[in-house]
Amino acid sequence: MPDAPSVRARQRFRAAYDADPAGLWAAPGRVNLIGEHTDYNDGYVLPFALPHTTVAAAAPHEGDGWTVVSDDGSPVHFGAAEAAEPGAVPGWAGYVAGVVWALRDAGFDPPPARLALGSDVPVGAGLSSSAALESSVLTALVDLGGLDLPVDRRPAVAQRAENAYVGVPCGIMDQSASVRSRAGHALFLDCRTLDVEHIPFDVARDGLAVLVVDSNAPHKLVDGEYANRRSTCEAAAAALGLTALRDVTDLDAALAALDDDVTRRRVRHVVTENQRVLDTVELLRGGRVREIGPLLTASHASMRDDFAITVPEVDTAVETALTAGAYGARMTGGGFGGCVIALVDADAAETVADAVRRAFADRGFAAPDHFVATPGPGATRLE
Template sequence: MTSGQWAAPGRVNLIGEHTDYTDGFVLPLALPQRAVATASTRDDGLLRIASEQEPETVETEVAKLAPGAVEGWASYVAGVVWSLREAGHEVGGMDLTIDGNVPLGAGLSSSAALECATALAAVDLYALTIERPTLARIAQRAENDFVCVPCGIMDQSASLLCAEDNLLFLDTRDLSTEQVPFKLAAESLALLVIDTKAPHALVDGEYAARRRTCEEATAVLGLPALRDVTDLDAALAALDDEIMRKRVRHVVTENARVLETVDLLRAGRVRDIGPLMTASHESLRTDFEVTVPELDVAVEAALAAGAYGARMTGGGFGGCVIALIDASADSDVLAAVTRAYGERGFTAPTSFVATASAGAHRLA
């Protein structure tokens, strides 16, 4: 094989935010929106990266790839090639043209979709044998060490491992997974994704600061990870810093909410997960402090319009809100959020109904 086309989806996380870098539990689904890489091999050792959405074409030598060698959007592509080679895999020159419809800057993991489409292309073109959980780790390293974003493993795992009509229940400590059925149409329900249009950016240090605080708290408590807290009150009492206590309380209670959500879904009690989604948002607002007014207003308006539950999804500081609603209520919920935004002078939101879709795969 010397050429082909590969697609990898964006994702939303139903619940379990800011727990994937603390050995915690997450519950994402893959979106129909995806990044597409059209790729072919080259025999001159060059990596040539183009995009249907960007005017620039980036060209560099594969052998000279190193963190900092490529910047901007193309660094997510180049970083995957670098990470594969760092892991000992023989990857040579390639031409890649990127296209896709995962909204950029909306917290729907457009970067992970780009990484995973590139990773699959390289694996197929160079006949590599890599299990998908391992490939997710390789893609994560690209973002951590090449792009220098300290993300966890959730986004890449969701893009590579999700299955149609299922949520991916992922234990980020041992990477064990379970496909949890999530067929909302059978329950006359829908998951509405509301793009708040508030810019979503994680490289500005806020995400990294919260991760660092969680790691510091873990060290103070003398535990392998915050998921190992068995007595929350005692753990909080052992911490002197109020910010640290807030961050720990969020992570510990969020892990518990993921486990409870999975139990409810296994029992077929889909509507009952709504309050857990809302509690997650409240914790992200007050304890983790990663929401912004656009996110909070969207959640409040969606709930007032009849949503069973609503919460921000993604790293925070902008991006999207998800709402569990009756299948016939999507227009009404969006209208309610739009009215609330108009009253506050916010940019009008947009929305779409998310369906649990398949993970990354070859198209042609």
């Protein structure tokens, strides 16, 4: 069966430009198995790519600038001037302009192009729809222009598009997962060195599944909360005389050196979360998949109590999943809404999802969505 985002991207390209695209390029959203708000602290993360993708249908053209069309069917055009000024292109098209800007800022000459996008990555769910958009467009422009940009450098370019052009202070995890993931594996990323290791994560082999529950609670990162957490962490590292919180070696001593309780709790989350990532990786290397469950649950408690980024919907989803038999559960993503993941027996996934649905109904929350996530590949040319 044809991939729906690919079909939509191709159809939109033909409708907008009365021509066929030169090719289709796909990049996935991601689920972060564990390691939240550690990436911008030079720490460790363990995401994997979703089968959900954003597809860019694209072709070079002789005119000036770049034109892109997406869900609303209205093409957005921007020229070299807009691509040279961060923030000049607003809305979703700003992510496309940001990629052009970041490529030029890195010394590359992306070709003028026409693009059309199709996606099935849920927006606002904490599954990195923005990184999927950036990575698909970046991969398309690199190929169309024959740009000599190695795969391991591409996440930093996409991240710079989001940080400097769009103005979202995300870390490098999302773009790394979208570009560098491998099917059947989680991506163990050292966010300081950018070294990666592909960790086998074939849960189906062990009769398990990763259930993703979209809480459908509002998920907003540009409203200052994410930036506030990041600035607090950076200030704490500076107060401790460290480059980043990744460098804390004695947590008790670090906490004692800080005089603000909120800052202490933020630091405790980052330091303990880094260790949970390392512990999870070690268990997965040994094939002990079920045993990562308590680490997932501890991660959620830390995000709730120390980092204060959960909301009642995701707390309810986690608590209900655990009661219904999940080995572990946690919120995934930047917080303040979005998704929960639960490690469950494969034949119990629908039972757990139904328990969460009933719990949401009992509390008057909007009905959640759910799906089972299978680790997929990173950005690639489809044709």
